[in-house]
Amino acid sequence: MNLRPILSSLTRHKLTVLLLVLQVALTCGIVCNVAFMIADRVSQMGQPSGVAEDQLATINSIDVDPHVNPLTRHADDMAALRGIAGVSSVVAVDALPFNGNDWTSSLNVQPDSDGGQAIASVFYGTPGELQTLGLRLVAGRDFLPDEYLPVDSAHGGAGLGTVSSVIVTRALADKLFPDGHALGRSIYPYARPARIVGIVDRLLRPGPHASGTAGDSALFPLLPDSPDVTYVMRTTAQDRDRVAKAAAATLSRLDGNRIVRNAQTFLQMRDEYFHRDRTMVGMLLTAAAALAFVTAVAIAGLAHFWVQQRRRNIGVRRALGATRSDILRYFQTENFLIVSGGIGLGMLLAYALNLLLMQHYELPRLPLYYLPLGALLLWALGQLAVLGPALRAAAVPPVVATRSV
Amino acid sequence: MFGYYIDMALRSLKRSPILTALMVLAIGLGIGASMTMLTVLNVMTRDPLPGRSAHIYRPHLNPLPLDYHYKPGTVGGPTTALTWPDAKALLDAHRGVRQAAMARGYLTARSDHPGAAAKSVAGSFTTHDFFPMFGVPFVAGHGWSGQDDDDAAPMVVVTRKLAERLFGTASAVGRTAHLGKHDFQVVGVVEDWHPQPLFYAIIGTSFDDGDQFFLPLSTAMSLHLDHNWNNGWGKDDSPTSPTVSWLSFWVELDNPAQVAAYRRFLVDYSAQQKELGRYERPASEARLYGLTQWLHREGLVPNDVMLQTWLALGFLFVCLVNIVALLLAKFLRKGGEISVRRALGARRRDVFRQLGVESALIGLAGGVLGIGLAELGLWAVRQRPNDYAHLARMNGVMLIATVVLAIVVSLLAGLLPAWRACRIAPALQLKAL
16 A cells, blocks of 8 residues: 555644654553553462462461460460361461561571571461471471470560571572572571571562562471460361351350451452552553543544545545545554554653663563563554544545535 | 633534543543542641641661661661660750650550450550640540659550540549550540551551550550560660660751751761760761651652552543644634634634633533542542551542643643644635635
């Protein structure tokens, strides 16, 4: 098709065309980045936590009786919880992925703090934590019964300074010992060394952290000894809701002098944790859709207008022998040219916006394949928007040429 | 003349109803989205202490060792709060009109009523100037004195809500409250007071339900009550350690001279600490922030809200470009009509005004649509579980701002098209008719 008549007609509406190009460019730039943000959030929300998510129920208990020894209390509670039908094992823990109970500590590979170090989330619980949570041990062993010590919560978790063994996630192991031989080496939470006796496949941290550090967790053989404790029950997918409810009743019956909270399945907790991200994704989707809609409206509106304006010209062309499909293709090509101009500018804009977002909101770099995807989307949108007006133009009968407007 | 313009504009808009509807829709969507997010932003950045905030300041000291891996401007870093020795020194120096140190914590509130469930409630451990400095309104009784601070007196000030939970009545002064493992004498009852955002909290919990009790800091320390935030960098993790920060600190300064003097005092204090070998960083790192300045520094507005606001403004801009293009096409098409008016004696200025009225009418309609959409958007925001969401409501000012913004936007959008349309040479157009 000969582009010359299209181009020369476009240069007669320079300003309008320029505005349309600008609008397509802005839409392209924003939509590419929004799509990337959506993908980024969705991938964060879909991350497996490393635990047997569909088989866990949890409950939080705060004992308010000051005279009870927390260690005994936890043992009694766990014994009672084990009695619930469908529960295969129970542990008392502090942190869980997504429960927000995030004790962050720096772990050094040398006794003094100058060596290489990593910041990790500390997990601890009663014996059997690995098995109950369903963590996959990829190297080494679980803790031995005689390695467990109380965490000493009365003194800010001083137990962390006295443990002799630790199990880390693969992500943390690779960070601490990039040479790949973490098993058997020692790390220093404080002045004393803790030997890495095992490595688990993955365990997400309890709270949000910068990308690339979400799996930096370390498990210590420390027993919870504060009145505020979380029990985790391993059960089956069918039983988990019932078990969570039964746990609240069981604990209250055992001793009513406590606050029982968050009796829920692990999946409910996960759901709540990502609630904000879900609304953000919904909001981003709405924004992208609204933006695409407004741009489509502008394209359709202007095309509609131009068709009306050029009715006589179209009639003349038809009278001179142009077919309906010639007219249709004319408007489609015109739209393609305008949108292409917008896309060219829009890609630069998308890149610039991404740089800004990286700087201010710690977003990763926009993968390049988003640009052609955005281009395809806008081309499709443009063609869709112009179709109606172009069909109307094609329907202009040649006889219009003989009438005065 | 103005009525005539409106009449002309209405006729012109009616002549191309689809285009008009598209323009109104575009401006309505753009305005609706941006006003939704601006309202949320407005809620989150509003003044927590109207009338007082201009006199409330936050000292900032940096006792971190030089080799501490520290990224300046980190939110929630160790220097967000003060260590006990620093807070004590600032309290004892009495350089402000009033000053108070505080930390927040949770205690279990058990009612005297049989059968009432125990509940974990938030409160602050603070010093006596807290109440007069922040203007906390008392229902009954009063705060505690400086002497009580020194004596670590087992006293408590509770909110009306907590008094009713504990005693079934707000007249609780003189009674004994069981909080956590201890008993406290109630010396005052305050209104349910919680500034939004809760500026004196350290971070993270700034939009929660606020505090329900207030205890002397010294009492809390002697009873080893847990506070909910601390950040240490040394081997000593105890609350009195010079390497653990956990205290929020505020001073009242009533005039610029006092502010300047306090700033100087902070620098001198840092220099003195450096001389003593405790501080390693230059004394010039000591700062004094105003309340609103501090809130911005602490990034109280979540990134998500900022992103959404930028997105909404970007969207409004796209809508603006959109309307400019549509108006341009529309006005230029009216070349014939404009030329006739010009030939009949209308000045460029008159034509320009007439086109301006047409743009403003579109803006008005778009603004009304925008209010509807913004109310819908805010309703959606309120359905979220976020701590600030329930506050997202439009007030009268925002409603008027919406319509004004819509009209201003559409007038701006009409400027370029109207200018172009005015410059059409009447003679050429008339020949073509």
